[in-house]
Amino acid sequence: MATVTQLITPPESSRAYRPKTSEALQEKKSVYVNYDRGEHEVSVRVSGFRKADIARRYRVRVENDRFQKDWSVTEVVNRLMALNRWEGVDVVLNCWVGRFARKNFPILISELSRRGCIELCVNVFNWMKNQKNYCARNDIYNMMIRLHARCNRVDQARGLFFEMQKWSCKPDAETYNALINAHGRAGHWRWAMNLMDDMLRASIAPSRSTYNNLINACGSSGNWREALEVCKKMTDNGVGPDLVTHNIVLSAYKSGRQYSKALSYFELMKGAKVRPDTTTFNIIIYCLSKLGQSSQALDVFNSMREKRSECRPDVVTFTSIMHLYSVRGEIEHCRAVFEAMLAEGLKPNIVSYNALMGAYAVHGMSENALSVFQEIKRNGILPDVVSYTCLLNSYGRSRQPGKAKEVFLMMRKDRRKPNVVTYNALIDAYGSNGLLAEAVGIFRQMEQDGFKPNVVSVCTLLAACSRSGKKVNVETVLSAAETRGIKLNTAAYNSAIGSFINGAELEKAIALYQTMKRKKVKADSVTFTILISGSCRMSKYPEAVSYLKDMEDLGIPMTKEVYSSVLCAYSKQGQVTEAESIFNQMKMAGCEPDVIAYTSMLHAYNASEKWEKACELFLEMEANGVDPDSIACSALMRAFNKGGQPSNVFILMDLMREKEVPFTGAVFFEIFSACNTLQEWKRATDLIQMMEPYLPSLSIGLTNQMLHLFGKSGKVEAMMKLFYKIIASGVEINLKTYAVLLEHLLAVGNWRKYIEVLEWMSDAGIQPSTQMYRDIISFGERSAGIEFEPLIRQKLESLRNKGAGGDVSKSS
Numbered sequence: 054m055a056t057v058t059q060l061i062t063p064p065e066s067s068r069a070y071r072p073k074t075s076e077a078l079q080e081k082k083s084v085y086v087n088y089d090r091g092e093h094e095v096s097v098r099v100s101g102f103r104k105a106d107i108a109r110r111y112r113v114r115v116e117n118d119r120f121q122k123d124w125s126v127t128e129v130v131n132r133l134m135a136l137n138r139w140e141g142v143d144v145v146l147n148c149w150v151g152r153f154a155r156k157n158f159p160i161l162i163s164e165l166s167r168r169g170c171i172e173l174c175v176n177v178f179n180w181m182k183n184q185k186n187y188c189a190r191n192d193i194y195n196m197m198i199r200l201h202a203r204c205n206r207v208d209q210a211r212g213l214f215f216e217m218q219k220w221s222c223k224p225d226a227e228t229y230n231a232l233i234n235a236h237g238r239a240g241h242w243r244w245a246m247n248l249m250d251d252m253l254r255a256s257i258a259p260s261r262s263t264y265n266n267l268i269n270a271c272g273s274s275g276n277w278r279e280a281l282e283v284c285k286k287m288t289d290n291g292v293g294p295d296l297v298t299h300n301i302v303l304s305a306y307k308s309g310r311q312y313s314k315a316l317s318y319f320e321l322m323k324g325a326k327v328r329p330d331t332t333t334f335n336i337i338i339y340c341l342s343k344l345g346q347s348s349q350a351l352d353v354f355n356s357m358r359e360k361r362s363e364c365r366p367d368v369v370t371f372t373s374i375m376h377l378y379s380v381r382g383e384i385e386h387c388r389a390v391f392e393a394m395l396a397e398g399l400k401p402n403i404v405s406y407n408a409l410m411g412a413y414a415v416h417g418m419s420e421n422a423l424s425v426f427q428e429i430k431r432n433g434i435l436p437d438v439v440s441y442t443c444l445l446n447s448y449g450r451s452r453q454p455g456k457a458k459e460v461f462l463m464m465r466k467d468r469r470k471p472n473v474v475t476y477n478a479l480i481d482a483y484g485s486n487g488l489l490a491e492a493v494g495i496f497r498q499m500e501q502d503g504f505k506p507n508v509v510s511v512c513t514l515l516a517a518c519s520r521s522g523k524k525v526n527v528e529t530v531l532s533a534a535e536t537r538g539i540k541l542n543t544a545a546y547n548s549a550i551g552s553f554i555n556g557a558e559l560e561k562a563i564a565l566y567q568t569m570k571r572k573k574v575k576a577d578s579v580t581f582t583i584l585i586s587g588s589c590r591m592s593k594y595p596e597a598v599s600y601l602k603d604m605e606d607l608g609i610p611m612t613k614e615v616y617s618s619v620l621c622a623y624s625k626q627g628q629v630t631e632a633e634s635i636f637n638q639m640k641m642a643g644c645e646p647d648v649i650a651y652t653s654m655l656h657a658y659n660a661s662e663k664w665e666k667a668c669e670l671f672l673e674m675e676a677n678g679v680d681p682d683s684i685a686c687s688a689l690m691r692a693f694n695k696g697g698q699p700s701n702v703f704i705l706m707d708l709m710r711e712k713e714v715p716f717t718g719a720v721f722f723e724i725f726s727a728c729n730t731l732q733e734w735k736r737a738t739d740l741i742q743m744m745e746p747y748l749p750s751l752s753i754g755l756t757n758q759m760l761h762l763f764g765k766s767g768k769v770e771a772m773m774k775l776f777y778k779i780i781a782s783g784v785e786i787n788l789k790t791y792a793v794l795l796e797h798l799l800a801v802g803n804w805r806k807y808i809e810v811l812e813w814m815s816d817a818g819i820q821p822s823t824q825m826y827r828d829i830i831s832f833g834e835r836s837a838g839i840e841f842e843p844l845i846r847q848k849l850e851s852l853r854n855k856g857a858g859g860d861v862s863k864s865s
Contacts, residue, residue, distance in 0.1 A: 099164060101126030102154035111153035123150045126157060130164045133173055142176045155186045159193050166200040174200055189220035195227045202235030207244075210235040224255070230262050237270025242279065245270035261292050265301055272305025277314075280305040299327055303336045312340040331357070331364045335373060342377045350377055368394065372405045379412035387412045403434055410443035417450030438464075442475045449482025454491070457482035473499075477509050484517025492517045506537065508545050515548035527552045528561075547579050554587035562587060563596075576603070578612045585618040589625070597622040598631075611642065617649040624657035632657040648674075648682050655688035664696025683709075683717045690723035694730065702727035703736070716747055718755040725762050738768075741775050748782035757790050764797025772797060773806075788819055795825055799832055807832075 104112060104123040115121035124132070132145050151157045158181050165174045178197060181187050194217040201210035214224065214232055229252045236245040245267055252259060259267075264287040271280040284302055287294065294302075299322055306315035319337055322329065329337075334353055341350035354374050357366045371394040378387040391409050394401060406429045413422040426444050429436050441464040448457035461479055464471055476499040483492040496514060499506055511534045518527045531549060534541060541549070546569045553562035566584060569576060581600050588597035598619060604611060611619075616639040623632035636654055639646055651674050658667035671689050674681060681689060686709055693701040706724055709716065721744050728736050748756070756779055763772035776794060780786065791814050798807045807829055814821050 098125065098127045099160060101129075101151055101157045101160050104150045107150065107153045111150075115150050115153075120148055121150050122148050126151065126160050126164055129161065130168065133165070133177065134168060134170065136173075142173070143180055146177065146180055152184065153186060155184075155188055158187065159190060159196070162193050162196050166196050169200075169203065171200055171204045171206070189217065189222045191217070191222050191225055191228060194222060195225075195231050198228065198231040198235060202231060202238055205239055207235050207239045207241065224257075226252075226257055226260050226263060229257065230260070230266050233263065233266040233270060237266055237273055240274045242270045242274045242276055246279075259290075259292070261287075261295060261298070264292055265297055268298065268305065269301045272301060272308055275309045277305040277309035277311055296327060296330060296333070300330070300332050300336065303333065307336055307340060310343075312343045315340045316344075329364065331367050331370065334364055335367075335369045338370065338373045338377075342373065342380070347377055347381060350374070366397075368399050368402055368405055371399065372402075372408050375405065375408040375412065379408065379415065382416070384412050384416060384418070403429070403437055403440065406434070407437070407439045407443055410440060410447070414443045414447035414450060417447060417452070419444075419447040419451040419453060419456070422447035436467075436469070438469055438472055438475060441469055441471070442478050445475065445482065446478040449478060449485060452486050454482045454486050454488060471502075471504075473504050473507055473510070476504060477507075477513055480510060480513045480517070484513055487517075489517050506539065508534075508539055508542050511539055511541065512545045512548045515545065515552050518552045527556070531565075541574065543574055543577050543580065546574060547577075547583060550580065551583045551587075554583055554590070557591065559587060559591050559593060559596075576607065576609070578604075578609055578615060581609065582612060582614045582618065585615060585622070589618055589621045592625070594622040594625050611639075611644075613639075613644045613647060613650075616642075616644055617647065617653060620650055620653035620657075624653045624660065627657070627660050629657045629661045629663065645677070646679070648679055648685055651679060651681070652685040652688055655685060655692065659688055659691055659695070662695065664692050664698075667692030668696060668698065668701075680712055681705075681714070683715055683720060686714060687717060687719035687723055690720065690727070694723055694726050699727035699730045703733075716744065718747070718751040721747070721751070722755055722758060722762075725759050729762055729766055738771050738774070741771065741778055745778050745782065748779055748784060751784070753784065753787060753790065756784065757793050760790065760793045761797075764793060764800070767801065769797060769801050769803065786817065786819075788822070791819065791821075792825070795828070799828060802832075804829060804832060 103125070104115070129145065129149050129151070133142060136142065136145070146152055161177065162174065162181075165177060174197065178193070181193075194213055198210045198213050201207075201213065210232060214228065217224065217228070229248055233245045233248050236242070236248065249259065249263070249267055252263070264283060268280045268283045268287075271277075271283060280302060284294065284298065287298070299318075303315050303318060306312070306318060315336065319329075319333070322333075334357055338350045338353050341347070341353065351374070354366065354370065356362060357364055357370065371390055375387045375390050378384070378390060387409060391401070391405065394405065406425055410422050410425045413419075413425065422444050426436060426440060429440060441460060445457045445460040445464075448454070448460060457479060461471065461475070464475070476495060480492045480495045480499075483489075483495060492514060496506060496510060499510070511530060514530045515527060518530060527549060531541075534545075546565065550562045550565055553559070553565065562584065566576070566580070569580075581604050585597045585600050588594070588600075601611075601619065604615070616635060619635050620632055620639075623629075623635060632654060636646065636650065639650065651670060654670055655667050658664070658670065667689065671681075671692075674685075686705055689705055690702045693699060693705070702724055706720075708714075709720070721740070724740060727733070728740070744751075756775075760772050760775060763769070763775060772794070776790075779790075791810060794810050795807055798804075798810065811821055811825065811829075
């Protein structure tokens with residue numbers, strides 16, 4: 054007779070196949086550490102339901118089959134991941150004893166989706182559906198939809214949503230969350246909104262995760278207003294926002310470029326005593342950087358690195374700070390932040406490496422960029438298209454278009470598909486080095502490879518046309534852009550207008566500006582800077598000033614460059630009052646005048662002979678710490694000479710030496726003029742030695758003026774010394790130079806030197822004029838005396854015999 058205990062205790066055979074769920078689902082972590090190489094790895098093992106846990110009929114079936122393996126779920130996943138071709142999935146899974154426990158299916162899908170191999174996961178899922186013991190489950194479909202969402206496969210995720218309903222699986226809140234997330238990642242925010250409506254019609258209450266996914270779907274597409282509406286609806290329905298919600302709203306502001314609003318929302322968070330996390334601070338650092346508040350962004354970063362900080366910086370934080378320093382052009386600080394990230398034990402990702410490469414690329418530091426690229430490969434990270442583009446761009450900026458092309462070919466060899474940005478960088482690499490034909494060739498290759506050129510491609514080609522100086526190509530590029538339906542933006546029009554200006558085609562530049570206005574493309578300060586400076590360069594000063602009204606009508610604030618160009622226009626026209634008005638307006642607007650603005654004002658005062666005001670302006674320059682350049686110094690020296698203060702010219706000359714300002718011909722002329730006024734002939738003679746290195750760069754007209762200045766003052770020896778220096782420097786001498794020498798030699802009665810200079814002219818192949826012979830013969834008859842007059846005629850006769858002169862007797 055059976056006892057009570059025997060009746061309520063199941064037999065051993067029936068207890069054997071009951072799965073031990075808690076042990077099967079338990080994750081066991083194992084840690085591997087190599088202190089010598091500085092490596093560590095954490096792996097998770099999931100046992101799943103093994104041979105002892107399956108039903109007895111299945112256990113008997115596989116008992117004596119040596120091909121049936123009692124693998125754990127983790128072992129199965131590892132074997133599947135090791136397959137080279139997915140056709141072998143069925144072979145591996147059919148040898149797994151655990152396939153007879155249907156509860157292993159969601160565990161297997163979970164592990165595979167964690168690894169992120171979607172093709173393998175799809176093949177395993179299709180194998181599951183062919184198993185006799187398979188039963189459709191919501192959790193499996195939810196995991197598959199989430200995996201497709203991570204890989205931006207929206208259509209496949211939507212197909213699984215409809216498939217699960219055919220298999221009698223009713224979608225739950227997690228299903229809708231996964232599908233809304235999939236559409237949000239793809240930027241389909243309206244689909245996500247419709248799914249929320251479907252969810253409500255199915256009487257499924259949205260959770261906080263649902264609202265967060267929907268807010269993220271709207272915000273990531275830049276629709277921050279819709280994101281705020283969903284957030285308001287979330288609060289009205291009694292679902293309170295959490296920190297994730299606040300971060301998503303901040304991210305929505307960031308995606309919508311509402312950086313100021315993001316900072317205001319952050320202040321509201323602090324007022325509501327919401328404790329931010331690292332993600333929050335990363336968004337704030339990004340917004341501060343975009344607003345140009347780099348010092349505040351660095352303050353936030355430094356506060357995160359403090360010992361007592363609860364939010365430690367992560368890889369994203371360090372990468373944002375690297376990008377900030379890159380924009381500021383502080384490459385050393387960018388590298389230092391990267392080193393600090395490594396020192397804190399964080400492993401850089403491909404985005405971090407690309408940020409460092411991008412910083413080097415912008416400044417043409419190709420060797421450093423290549424070093425980072427090689428470091429990426431050494432660390433086992435596959436370079437992406439951005440990595441190759443940064444390396445290519447670094448070669449382009451360092452004037453090595455050949456190597457840039459090599460990187461492009463290497464990219465294709467490594468099976469990395471270039472994008473539009475890559476092609477634009479290659480076009481720029483050729484165009485920035487004046488290789489217009491090669492740049493156009495890349496543009497055409499880009500279209501042949503199936504990539505549609507954008508407005509950046511057009512801007513790059515227009516800039517290349519400007520550098521090459523070929524006028525026809527600008528119109529060709531504009532026509533090509535119109536043919537391809539590329540709408541030019543402000544930057545493109547600026548490039549085209551600049552190209553016409555550089556080609557001295559002001560009329561075409563103005564016509565293109567009118568086209569820009571007709572097509573309602575808003576001009577910016579760069580547009581007017583190009584037009585005004587170009588008009589000044591071509592001496593079209595009234596036209597340059599006329600653009601001020603257009604700027605005022607459009608509400609475009611004047612920049613320092615515009616102020617300087619307008620000052621130049623007014624000074625060239627002699628409109629001192631208008632120039633002074635613009636100059637004062639510039640200072641009131643907070644634009645500190647630079648050396649160009651001061652130089653324009655100096656020219657204006659010089660043109661109107663207001664020497665005292667020019668001298669006062671020089672004192673103002675010194676007070677404001679503006680160091681004058683060569684042009685400003687020559688203008689100041691002219692003001693000192695004309696204003697009766699020639700001694701100040703020498704003071705300014707010493708200042709130029711001290712500050713290592715290069716001397717020009719105009720500067721030397723004003724110094725010689727001051728020497729002439731003050732009779733400082735010793736200083737003038739010493740100056741000849743000083744100006745010797747500058748002689749090849751001086752114009753012959755200016756050297757003739759300086760020779761005349763010495764000769765007029767009776768300093769013939771100094772004049773001849775300067776002439777010898779000019780000859781030694783290799784400057785080509787013309788007839789006017791010899792005429793100056795002869796005039797002043799005859800004035801002091803040095804007829805021997807006069808005839809010697811005529812011989813020099815003969816040797817140089819320069820034909821003396823008839824008047825030069827007449828002057829020396831007249832001097833011999835009038836002033837040389839009876840004993841020298843025949844000697845002069847004799848020497849002139851010898852010159853005639855050499856063929857250097859004309860008929861002397863006839864000329865006399």
